[in-house]
Amino acid sequence: MSAKPQFKRSKLGLLSFLIASSTTAVAQTSSSPDAENVAIEEVVITGYRGSLLNSTEAKRDSVGFSDEVFSDDIGKMPSQNLAESLSRIPGVNINREVTGEGQQISVRGLGPSFTKVVLNGNSMAVASMGDMNQNGSDGRQVSLDIFPPELFRSLAVNKTATAQQIEGGVSGYVNMKTLRPSDLGEGHTFNVGLDGVYKEATSSTSPKGALTYSFSNDTFGVLTSVVAQANDHGVEGYEVIGNVLQGACLGETGTNACDDGSGDGLRYSNIATADYAAAHPGVNVGDVIDISANQSTFDSMQLPYIGRMVSTNGKKDSISALVSLEYTPNDDITAALDILSADTSNEYTRDEISHFYRRNYVYQPIPSDIVLDSKNQVVSGTFYGTSPWIGSQDYDEETTFTSIMPSVDWQISDSFSMAASASFTDSEFSRYNPYGLMFGANTTLEYDNNGIVPYVSYGSTNDYANYTTHNGEDRIRASHTERETSTTGFHVDFEYGEDADRNGFKFGIHHDQVESTRQTFLPVFSLEYDGNADGSVTMAEYLEGSGATAELTNNIQNYIRTVNFGSNIDGWNGVQSFGATDWSAMKNLIGFDQWQEEQQNLTNIEEEVTALYVEFNTEAEIGGRILRTNSGVRAVKTDQFVEDQTGATSESYDRILPSFSAVYDLSDDIKLRTSASRSLTRANPSDMFPGAQWDGSGIDVVRVGNPGLAPFESTNLDIGGEWYFSDLGYVGLTYYTKDITGFTYQDTILENLDNLGQYGVDLNELTPTQLEAESICTPNCTVQVITRVNSREASTLKGFELIWVQPLDFLVEGLGFNASANKIEDDSPEGAEITGVSDSYNLTGYYENDVFQARVTLYHQEGAVAFNSWGQDVETRDRSQVDVSASYRLPVMQDNDLTLTFDAYNVNNEPLSTRFVGDGVEEDSQSYNVYYPGATYTMGVRASF
Numbered sequence: 001m002s003a004k005p006q007f008k009r010s011k012l013g014l015l016s017f018l019i020a021s022s023t024t025a026v027a028q029t030s031s032s033p034d035a036e037n038v039a040i041e042e043v044v045i046t047g048y049r050g051s052l053l054n055s056t057e058a059k060r061d062s063v064g065f066s067d068e069v070f071s072d073d074i075g076k077m078p079s080q081n082l083a084e085s086l087s088r089i090p091g092v093n094i095n096r097e098v099t100g101e102g103q104q105i106s107v108r109g110l111g112p113s114f115t116k117v118v119l120n121g122n123s124m125a126v127a128s129m130g131d132m133n134q135n136g137s138d139g140r141q142v143s144l145d146i147f148p149p150e151l152f153r154s155l156a157v158n159k160t161a162t163a164q165q166i167e168g169g170v171s172g173y174v175n176m177k178t179l180r181p182s183d184l185g186e187g188h189t190f191n192v193g194l195d196g197v198y199k200e201a202t203s204s205t206s207p208k209g210a211l212t213y214s215f216s217n218d219t220f221g222v223l224t225s226v227v228a229q230a231n232d233h234g235v236e237g238y239e240v241i242g243n244v245l246q247g248a249c250l251g252e253t254g255t256n257a258c259d260d261g262s263g264d265g266l267r268y269s270n271i272a273t274a275d276y277a278a279a280h281p282g283v284n285v286g287d288v289i290d291i292s293a294n295q296s297t298f299d300s301m302q303l304p305y306i307g308r309m310v311s312t313n314g315k316k317d318s319i320s321a322l323v324s325l326e327y328t329p330n331d332d333i334t335a336a337l338d339i340l341s342a343d344t345s346n347e348y349t350r351d352e353i354s355h356f357y358r359r360n361y362v363y364q365p366i367p368s369d370i371v372l373d374s375k376n377q378v379v380s381g382t383f384y385g386t387s388p389w390i391g392s393q394d395y396d397e398e399t400t401f402t403s404i405m406p407s408v409d410w411q412i413s414d415s416f417s418m419a420a421s422a423s424f425t426d427s428e429f430s431r432y433n434p435y436g437l438m439f440g441a442n443t444t445l446e447y448d449n450n451g452i453v454p455y456v457s458y459g460s461t462n463d464y465a466n467y468t469t470h471n472g473e474d475r476i477r478a479s480h481t482e483r484e485t486s487t488t489g490f491h492v493d494f495e496y497g498e499d500a501d502r503n504g505f506k507f508g509i510h511h512d513q514v515e516s517t518r519q520t521f522l523p524v525f526s527l528e529y530d531g532n533a534d535g536s537v538t539m540a541e542y543l544e545g546s547g548a549t550a551e552l553t554n555n556i557q558n559y560i561r562t563v564n565f566g567s568n569i570d571g572w573n574g575v576q577s578f579g580a581t582d583w584s585a586m587k588n589l590i591g592f593d594q595w596q597e598e599q600q601n602l603t604n605i606e607e608e609v610t611a612l613y614v615e616f617n618t619e620a621e622i623g624g625r626i627l628r629t630n631s632g633v634r635a636v637k638t639d640q641f642v643e644d645q646t647g648a649t650s651e652s653y654d655r656i657l658p659s660f661s662a663v664y665d666l667s668d669d670i671k672l673r674t675s676a677s678r679s680l681t682r683a684n685p686s687d688m689f690p691g692a693q694w695d696g697s698g699i700d701v702v703r704v705g706n707p708g709l710a711p712f713e714s715t716n717l718d719i720g721g722e723w724y725f726s727d728l729g730y731v732g733l734t735y736y737t738k739d740i741t742g743f744t745y746q747d748t749i750l751e752n753l754d755n756l757g758q759y760g761v762d763l764n765e766l767t768p769t770q771l772e773a774e775s776i777c778t779p780n781c782t783v784q785v786i787t788r789v790n791s792r793e794a795s796t797l798k799g800f801e802l803i804w805v806q807p808l809d810f811l812v813e814g815l816g817f818n819a820s821a822n823k824i825e826d827d828s829p830e831g832a833e834i835t836g837v838s839d840s841y842n843l844t845g846y847y848e849n850d851v852f853q854a855r856v857t858l859y860h861q862e863g864a865v866a867f868n869s870w871g872q873d874v875e876t877r878d879r880s881q882v883d884v885s886a887s888y889r890l891p892v893m894q895d896n897d898l899t900l901t902f903d904a905y906n907v908n909n910e911p912l913s914t915r916f917v918g919d920g921v922e923e924d925s926q927s928y929n930v931y932y933p934g935a936t937y938t939m940g941v942r943a944s945f
Contacts, residue, residue, distance in 0.1 A: 048846055048848055048853055048855065049728065049807075049814070049816070049846075049848055051069075051070040052728055052805060052818060053727060053728050054068070054070045055067065055068050055069065055070060056724070056727070056728055056729075056730060056805060058156075059722070059730075059732070060671065060722070060724060060730075062663070063617075063628050063629070063630045063661045063662070063663050063673075064158065064159075064160035064162065064630065064661040064663075064673070064675050064718075065158075065159045065160045065661075065673060065675055065718050065720065065734055065736075066156060066157060066158045066159065066160070067089045067090070067156075067157050067159075067803075068154055068155065068156045068157070069085055069086060069089065069154065069155045069156075069157075070153070070154050081101065081102060081144055081145045081146075081147060081148065081149065082144040082145075082147045082149060082152065082155065082176065083095075083102030083103055083104060083105050083144040083145060084101075084102035085149050085155060086105050086155055086157065086174070087102065087105075087842065087859055089157050089820065090801040090802065090803050090820035090821065090822050091107055091108045091159065091172075091799075091801050091822045091824075091840075092105055092106070092107055092157060092172075093105065093106050093107075093109075093836075093838070093840055093861055094106075095111075095112055095141075096912055097145065098235050098237070098312065098912060098931045098933070099201075099233045099234075099235050099312075099931075099933050100235070100905075100906055100912065100931075100933025100934070100936075101145055101233075101933075102144070102145065103143050103144065103145045104141045104142065104143055104144065105144065105174070106171065106836060107157065107159060107169075107171040107172030107174075108159065108171045108172065108736065108738070108797065108799065108822070108824065109171070109797055109799070109824045109826065109834065109836060109837035109838070109864075110170060110171035110738075110797070110834065110836065111141070111835065111836050112141030112142070113140045113141045113681065113684055114169065114170045114171040114172075114681045114712070115141070115142075115169050115171050115172045115173075115174060116165075116166060116167070116168040116169030116172070116173045116174070116681075117142040117144075117174045117176065118166055118173070118174070118175050118176070119175075119176050119178070119340070119403055119405070119423075119425070120175070120176070120177055120178060120338055120405055120407075120421075120423075121166075121175055121421065121491070122166075122403075122405055122421060122423035122425075122487075122489060122491065123166060123423065123425070123487045123489050123512045123514065124142065124403060124423075124425045124487055125140075125142065125425060125427060125485035125486070125487050125514060125516065126142050126143050126146060126399070126401055126427045126485065127399065127401075127427040127428055127429035127483040127484055127485045127516075128143035128146075128399060128429060128483075140168070140681070140682065140684065140685070146318070146320075146342045146344055146399055146401055147176075147320065147342060148210070148227040148229070148318075148320050148342075150193070150210045150212070150225065150227050151178055151179060151225055151227065151320060151322045151340065152176055152177060152178055152179065153177050153178065153179045153180070153183050154177045155174065155175070155176055155177070156174065156175045156177070157172055157173070157174050158172065158173040158174075158175070159171075159172050159173075159718070159736070160659070160661055160675035160677055160716065160718050161173065161657070161659045161675075161677040161678075161679045161716065162615060162630055162632060162659055162661070162677075163506075163613040163614065163615040163632025163633055163634040163657070163658075163659055164493065164506060164508070164613055164615055164632070164634075165634075166510060166512070166611075167609075167611065167634060167636050167655075167657060167679065167680055168680070168681055168682065169679065169681060170679050170680065170681040170712055170713075170714040170738070170740065171681075171738075178322055178324065178338055178340060179212070179214075179223055179225065179322060179324060180221065180223060180324045180326055180336065180338070181214045181215060181216040181221025181222055181223040181324060181325075181326050182216050182221055182326060183214075183223075184212075184214040184216065184223070185216065186216050186217055187215070187216070187217075188213075188214070188215050189212075189213070189214045189215075189944065189945070190211075190212070190213055190944065190945040191210070191211070191212040191942070191943075191944050192210070192211055192212075192942070192943050192944075192945070193208075193209065193210040193211075193940060193941070193942045193943075194207070194208070194209050194210075194940055194941055195207070195208040195209070195901075195938050195939065195940035196208075196938070196939050196940070197229075197231065197936060197937070197938050198936070198937045198938070198939075199231075199232055199233060199234065199934065199936055200568065200909070200934035200935040200936070200937075201233070201234040201235060201236070201568045201932070201933060201934035202232045202233065202234040202313065204232040206229070206230045206231050206232050207229070207230055208227070208228070208229040208230075208231075208938075208940075209227070209228050209229075210225070210226070210227045210228075211225065211226050211227075212224070212225040212226075213225075216326070218328065219327070219328055219329065220326065220327055220328075221324075221325070221326035221327075222323075222324070222325055222326075223322070223323070223324040223325075224321070224322065224323050224324075225321065225322045226319070226320070226321045226322075227318075227319070227320045227321075228318070228319045228320075229317070229318050229319075230315065230317050231315065231316045231317070231318070232314075232315055233312075233313070233314060233315070233316055233348070234311075234312060234313040234314070234568075234934075235310075235311075235312050235568075235931050235932065235933050235934075236309075236310065236311050236312075236565060236566065236567075236568045236569055236931070236932050237309075237310050237453070237569070237911070237929060237930045237931035237932055238307075238308070238309055238310065238452075238453045238454065238927060238929065238930045239306075239307075239308050239310050239352070239928070239929040239930075240304040240305055240306060240307045240308070240927070240928055240929070241305060241306040241308075241696070242305045242306065242700060242701070242869060242870050245302035245303070245304075245305070245377065246265050246266055246302065246303055246304075246305045246356075247262075247265030247266070247299075247300075247301075247302060248265045248266045248267075248268055248298055248299060248300075248301050248303065248367075249262050249265050249266075249267060249268070249299065250267075250268060250269075250270060250291075250295065250298070250299070251267035251268065251269055251364045253271070256362075256776055257776065266303055266356060267364040268298055268364055268365055268366065268367050268383075269364035269365065269366050269385060270288055270289045270290075270291045270366065271286060271287070271288060271289070271366075272284065272285055272286060272287040272288075272289055272366070273285065273366060273384055273385030273442060274442070275384050275385060275442070275443060275444045275459060276289070276366050276368075276384035276385060279384070279444075289366065294367075294370070297370055297372065298367050298370065300372070300376045301367070301370055301372055301376060301377075301378050301381075302372075302375065302376045302377045302378065303356045303377075303378050304356050304926075305356070305358070305870075306354055306356065306357050306358055307354060307355050307356040307357075307454070307456075308352040308353060308354035308355065308357075308389075308391075309352065309353050309355075309456060309565060309566075309574075309575060310350065310351070310352045310931075311350070311351045311352075311563055311564075311565050312348055312349070312350045312351075313348060313349060314346065314347050314348020314349060314395070315346075315347055315348070316344060316345070316346040316347075316348075317344070317345045317346075318342065318343065318344040318345070319342075319343055320340075320341065320342040320343070321340075321341050321342075322338070322339070322340050322341075323337075323338075323339040324336065324337070324338050324339070325337045331411075332410060332411040332412075333408065333409070333410050333411070334408070334409045335406070335407070335408045335409075336406070336407050336408075337404075337405070337406045337407075338403070338404075338405045338406075338407075339402075339403070339404050339405075340401070340402070340403045341400075341401065341402045341403075342399075342400070342401040343398070343399070343400045343401075344397075344398070344399045344400075345397070345398050346395065346396075346397040346398070346399075347395065347396055347397070348395050349392060349393070349394050349395070349580075349583065350392070350393045350395065351390070351391070351392045351563045351578075351580040351581075352390070352391045352392070353388050353389075353390050353440070353461070353565075353575065353578045353580075354388060354389035354390070354391070355383075355386070355388060355445055355447060355456050357388075357389040358698060362387070362389075362439065362470055363385070363386070363387035363439060363442070364385070365383035365384060365385050365386045365445065366383065366384040366385050367381055367382070367383055368381065368382045368383070368384060369381055369382050377449070377926065378447065378449065379448070379449055379450075380447060380448040380449065380450070381446075381447055382444065382445070382446050382447075383444070383445040383446075383447065384444050385442055385444075386442070386443055386444065386445040386458070387439040387440055387441065387442050387443070387468070388439065388440040388443075388445070388458065388461070388578070389437070389439060390437070390438050390439065390440055390467075390578060390579065390580055391435060391436070391437050391580075392435070392436045392580040392581035392583070393433045393434070393435045393436075394432075394433060394434055394436075394581075394583040394587075395431065395432070395433045396431070396432040396433070397429070397430065397431045397432075398428075398429070398430050399427070399428070399429045400426075400427060400428045400429075401425070401426075401427040402425065402426050402427070403423065403424065403425040404423070404424045404425075405421060405422070405423045405424075406421065406422050407419070407420065407421035407422075408420050408421075414498060415496060415497055415498050415504075416494070416495070416496050417494070417495045417500075418492065418493070418494050418495075419491075419492075419493045419494075419495075420490070420491065420492045420493075421490070421491050422489070422490045422491075423487065423488065423489045423490070423491075424486075424487070424488050425485075425486065425487045426484070426485075426486045427484065427485045427486070428482070428483070428484045429481075429482070429483040429484070430480075430481070430482050430483075431479075431480070431481045432479070432480050433479050433480075434476060434477065434478050434479065434583075434587075434592065435476070435477040435478075435479065436475070436476055436580075436581035436583070436586055437469070437470065437475060437476075437477075438467050438468065438469050438470075438475075438556065438560075438580075438581070439467065439468045439469070439470065440458070440461055440463075440467055440578065440579070441460060441461075441463035441464075441465075441466035441467055442466070443458045443459040443460045443461065443463075444458065444459035445457070445458055446458075449926070451571075452877070452911070452913055452915070452927050452930050453569055453572070453927065453930050454927075455573070455574050456574045456575055457573075457574045457575055458575055458578075461575060461577060461578040461579065462562070462577065462578075462579065464556070464557040464560045464579045465556070465557045467556050467557070467560060467579060468553075468556070469549075469552050469553070469556065475539075475540070475543055475548075475549070475552065476539060476543065476586075476590060477539070477697070478522060478523050478539070478595070479520070479522075480520065480521040480522075480597060481518065481519070481520050481521075482518070482519045482520075482521070483516070483517065483518045483519075484515075484516070484517050485514070485515070485516045485517075486514070486515050487512060487513065487514050487515075488512070488513045489510065489511055489512035489513065490510075490511055491508065491509075491510045491511075492508050492509050492510075493506060493507075493508035494506065494507050494508055497617075500617060501617055502617055502618075502619040502628060503617060503618060503619050504616075504617055505614065505615060505616045505617065506613075506614070506615040506616075506617075506632075507612075507613060507614040507615070508612075508613060509610070509611070509612055510609075510610070510611045510612075510613075511608075511609070511610050511611075512608075512609045513606070513607070513608050513609075514605075514606070514607045514609070515604070515605070515606045515607075516604070516605050516685060517602070517603070517604045518601075518602070518603045518604075519599055519601065519602050519603075520599070520600045520601045521597040521598065521599055521600055522597065522598065522600045523539070523542075523595040523596065523597055524537070524596050524597065524598045525537040525541075525542040525595075525596075528545070529541050529542045529544075529545035529546065531544060531545060538767075538768060540768060543590065546590070546591065548589050548590050551589060552589075558582075558585060559581065559582050559585045559586050559589065560579040560580065560581070560582055561579065561580060561581075561582040562577055562578075562579060563577060563578055563579070563580045564576065564577050565577055565578065568909070568932045568934045569932050570909060570932070601644065601645060601691075601693070602643075602644060602645055603643070603644045603685075603686075603689045603691075604641075604642075604643050604644075605640070605641065605642050605643075605685040605688070605689075606640070606641040607638060607639070607640050607641075607682070608638075608639040609636060609637070609638050609639075610636070610637050611634055611635065611636040611637070612634070612635050613632060613633065613634040613635070614632055614633060615630065615631070615632030616629075616630070616631050616632060617629070617630050622664070625664060625665045625666065625667075626664070626665045627662065627663075627664045627665075628662065628663050628664075629660070629661065629662045630659075630660070630661045630662075631658075631659065631660045631661075632658070632659055632660075633656060633657065633658045633659070634656075634657040634658075634659070635654070635655075635656055635657075636654070636655050636657065636680075637652070637653075637654045638651075638652065638653055638654075638655075638682065638711075639651075639652045640652065640682070642685065642688045642689060642690070642707055643689075643690075644689040644690060644691045644705070645691060646690050646691035646692075646760050647690045647691075648690075649688075649690060649707035649708075651707075653711070655680055655711075655713070656678075657677070657678045657679060657680065658677065658678055659675075659676070659677035659678070660675065660676050660677070661673070661674070661675040661676075661677075662674055662675075666721075669723060669724045669725060670721065670722070670723050670724075671721050671722050671724070672720075672721040673718070673719070673720050673721050673722075673734075674717075674718065674719050674720075675716070675717070675718040676715075676716065676717050676718075677715075677716045678713065678714070678715055678716070679713070679714050679716060680711045680712060680713045680714070681711065681712045681714075682711045682712075683709035683710065683711055683712070683744065684709075684744075684788075686705075687705060687706060687709055687744065687787075687788040688705055688706060688707050688709050689705040689707070690705050690707045690760070691704075691705060691760055692704045692705075692756075692759050692760040692761045694770070695786070697767070697769050697770070698769065698770060698773050699753060699766070699770045699773050699774060699777075699781060699783055700783065700784065701783070701784045701786060702756065702759065702761060702783055702784070702785055702786070703786045703787070704759045704760070704785055704786070704787040705787070706787050706788055706789060709744060709788065709789075709790060710742045710790050711742060712740055712741070712742045712743055712744070713740070713741050713742055714738045714739065714740045714741075715738070715739045716736070716737070716738050717736065717737045718734055718735070718736045719734070719735050719736075720732065720733050720734030720735060720736075720801070721733065721734075722803075726807065728805060728807050728816075729805050729806050729807050729816075730803075730804075730805055731802075731803070731804045731805075732801075732802070732803045732804075733800065733801070733802050734800065734801040734802075735798075735799075735800055736797075736798065736799055736800075736801070737796065737797065737798040738796065738797040738798075739794050739795075739796050740794060740795045740796070740797070740834075741791075741794050742790050742791070743790070743791045743794075743795045743828070743834065744788045744789060744790055744791065745788065745789065745791055746786060746787075746788055746867070746868060747786070747787055747788065747789050748784050748785070748786050748868075748871075749784070749785040749786075749787075750782055750783075750784060750785075751782070751783050751785050752780075752781060752782060752783070753774065753777075753781035753782075753783050754781075756783060756785070759785055784870070791828075791829055792829075793828075793829040795826060795827070795828035795829065795834055796826065796827040796828070797824065797825075797826050797834065797837065798824070798825060798826075798827075799822060799823050799824030799825065800821075800822070800823045800824075801820070801821070801822050801823075802819075802820065802821045802822075802823075803818075803819070803820040803821075804817075804818065804819045804820070805818040806818070806819075812847070813849070814847050814848045814849045815846070815847050816845075816846055816847075817843065817844060817845045817846065818843075818844050818846075819841070819842065819843045819844070820841060820842055821839075821840070821841035822839060822840050822841070823839050824837055824838070824839060825837065835864065835865050835866055835867060836864050836865075836866065837864050837865070838861055838862040838863060838864030838876070839861075839862040840859075840860060840861040840862065841860050842857060842858060842859045842860065843857070843858045844856070844857040844858075850889070851888060851889040851891075852886075852887070852888050852889070853885070853886060853887045853888075854884075854885070854886040854887075855884070855885045855886070856882070856883075856884050857882070857883045857884075857885075858880060858881070858882055859880065859881045859882075859883070860878070860879070860880040860881075861876075861878070861879050861880075862878050863875050863876045863877050863878050863879075864876050865917075866914055869916075869928065872916050872917070872918055873916070873917045873918060874914050874915070874916055874917070874928045875914060875915060875917050876913070876914050877913040877914065877915055879910055879911075879912065879913070880908070880910060881905075881906050881908065881910050882906070882907050882908045882910075883903070883904060883905050883906070883907070884902075884903065884904040884907060885901075885902070885903050885904075886901070886902045886903075887899050887900065887901045887902070887942075888900050893943065896943045896944055896945055897942065897943060897944045898941070898942075898943045899941065899942045899943070900939075900940070900941055901938070901939070901940040901941070901942060902937075902938070902939055902940075903937070903938040903940075904935060904936070904937050904938070905935065905936040905937075905938075906933060906934070906935050906936065907935050908935075909932060909933075909934055909935055911930050911931055911932045911933075912930070912931045912933065913927060913929065913930040913931070914927070914928040914929055914930075915927050915928055916928055
């Protein structure tokens with residue numbers, strides 16, 4: 001284990017070397033264009049300072065509160081995808097996949113569903129199931145990890161609304177602008193990039209390649225770009241499911257019941273097993289152990305519910321392409337066609353070994369040396385006769401996205417113009433993930449909750465011949481999900497005024513249709529396997545009838561592979577390996593590829609949105625200084641249709657959304673801003689489907705939809721300004737508030753199982769696993785009914801944003817830093833707290849000359865309440881990630897900018913972690929989940945021809 005600290009020191013040495021090389025490199029003077037002559041859309045970006053200059057000018061020229069990331073930031077800063085490219089903007093936080101890669105973004109404390117993401121100004125949607133744990137699925141959030149940065153020229157984040165913006169973002173509006181031929185200048189251009197991506201978690205290197213060709217002249221332009229990547233990924237960690245605490249009881253001999261008749265909690269035993277007898281001289285296997293002195297401790301101990309170590313490994317291949325055409329027949333008309341496609345294929349296996357699983361009524365351990373804290377939570381202990389629950393899921397996923405967006409800009413006269421665009425996007429997602437369950441050989445478990453990842457060790461985990469399967473449906477489960485989203489729309493916008501952004505008005509009509517469908521499927525088998533002649537075949541019957549059950553019972557070791565564990569968890573000295581399902585052998589045994597399926601569930605939401613808007617821009621001189629304003633109103637009508645297999649509902653509503661922004665030049669270098677607006681976000685579709693669905697394989701939790709959810713509406717106020725002390729440098733401060741009505745919160749109702757008919761639950765359709773759980777808890781089967789309701793009171797967000805861009809040329813030419821911070825808090829009705837609200841900051845130090853660039857970036861995000869699990873709040877832990885970027889332009893082929901690049905992400909191996917909070921819960925104990933994604937290193941070469 002000593003190699004890990006030494007490697008960490010080498011990472012610190014790497015950072016020190018890059019910083020030292022930045023400050024000692026020979027600075028070379030580079031010319032900057034005069035700020036007054038910079039055209040935001042036409043400037044040729046050649047370096048990080050150039051991109052910062054563009055961002056500064058874009059912010060300085062805006063009326064409202066906005067930030068923009070330009071192509072050098074996207075393509076050359078450490079950013080594996082578009083989500084990470086936005087992370088340096090104040091108030092923007094990243095929702096990360098468990099592998100550590102950025103996936104979705106949230107603005108100013110609200111979740112990703114509250115941020116409207118558009119593509120070239122048009123509506124879009126991505127059919128994603130969120131992360132590997134299915135967090136962030138079926139909502140309005142857009143998963144950005146499907147898009148490579150190389151295909152985009154800029155990302156604009158507007159935190160204040162204007163009438164022209166498509167409604168839907170209470171917290172922010174993000175416009176992703178793809179590359180066009182004119183962005184790369186006239187003539188022929190080839191850009192080539194090749195990378196090798198090394199993942200610390202998998203100890204493997206994967207290739208990535210990008211190729212862009214562009215031609216442009218005064219009349220015609222064509223651009224085509226392709227990015228392909230093979231990406232090995234892996235992560236190790238720890239999880240619990242549901243409530244962190246479950247009680248315990250002495251199991252009744254020969255049954256699954258509790259000796260005291262309570263029916264609750266983990267069952268433990270007082271019958272000596274072989275490992276207990278071996279550790280206690282004079283005790284024989286089968287002896288009844290006298291536990292009278294310790295039984296009160298055992299009965300009161302509280303244990304994690306399904307505590308498990310998790311290992312995920314796989315391969316994600318992706319290919320993305322962009323085609324852009326521009327046609328300018330004369331000075332008044334420009335037509336364009338932008339086509340974007342992305343396709344990812346993700347194959348991975350998730351393996352888990354559970355030390356405390358659901359009620360432990362299959363194999364009952366013998367507790368010993370139990371240490372409890374003041375809340376009766378188990379701090380440490382030994383459990384003899386344990387058979388760990390080992391689950392494995394084999395994932396086969398594919399996500400596709402296609403967008404087609406034609407547009408035309410027509411300067412009808414000197415003071416009147418029209419811009420028209422049409423859009424079509426389609427995205428499909430499919431996931432197959434069969435689940436295999438077995439129990440490890442009987443062994444001794446040692447447990448010590450001494451950190452964010454508890455110490456878990458077993459006496460033996462490699463005795464595969466003595467692994468077993470449970471006599472029920474749980475040997476194999478099957479899951480298949482299909483999701484499709486599509487959008488169609490047209491936008492027609494008019495401008496009147498020679499410079500309508502300063503003096504004039506705009507008006508237009510927007511029409512968009514959005515449809516999202518999700519289907520789930522389950523296998524169906526021939527009636528020849530109908531063992532009980534009831535007209536249907538369960539999984540257990542099929543496995544029994546096909547001979548799979550007998551084969552697994554007699555030769556289970558032939559269907560097990562070894563999972564190595566713990567090398568990426570800092571300081572880990574617990575379980576090092578265990579056996580899990582060998583999916584290649586298992587699929588062949590059960591005939592998986594020949595299974596027939598039938599649709600199990602179908603959900604669909606269709607929305608038709610029509611909006612009219614008018615927007616006025618003015619520029620006037622007051623007190624010898626310029627005052628610019630933007631005011632407008634957007635009228636929007638929404639027709640909504642929601643259905644699942646239990647029924648359908650329709651809603652229709654109208655909203656008027658006013659907006660106003662103003663910026664005043666207090667001096668040549670100081671700008672004061674204010675904005676006020678009304679915005680909306682429609683309710684999450686997955687919360688609105690009218691049916692009920694069990695959460696997991698048991699009968700503990702059922703989720704029920706609420707078709708009557710109203711949209712979220714927010715009244716927004718921003719006040720702030722900036723001091724621009726150079727062309728590049730400035731300091732900005734903003735205070736903002738949001739009063740949100742209609743905010744939803746999760747309501748939990750405790751019901752007896754027998755009363756679930758009122759929620760649409762058919763108790764005649766319980767699975768064998770659920771029926772077994774019912775037989776144990778009857779008649780006191782308490783079920784959590786979870787639904788979402790609109791809060792009757794307003795929730796308020798308020799915060800400060802600070803940004804500081806500081807060149808340090810007075811110390812060393814080309815040296816500088818940019819920093820941002822967001823301080824935020826919420827005031828919400830009890831039970832309706834806004835989740836995800838957290839302070840954040842980031843700091844980038846950089847050095848750049850004509851041939852060398854280096855940057856070190858620190859991202860920090862404070863912990864925040866994430867959700868509530870079984871009556872306890874779960875919050876994210878504080879997280880700080882360090883990324884590094886460097887490039888060197890070689891002294892050969894200088895006309896082609898032949899450049900070597902190096903990027904490092906998460907060099908400090910910072911985990912992604914959540915924990916339970918509440919009275920008596922320690923900071924470094926009772927983790928909900930912890931994932932160690934490791935560091936990623938990229939070496940590459942770039943050239944232009």
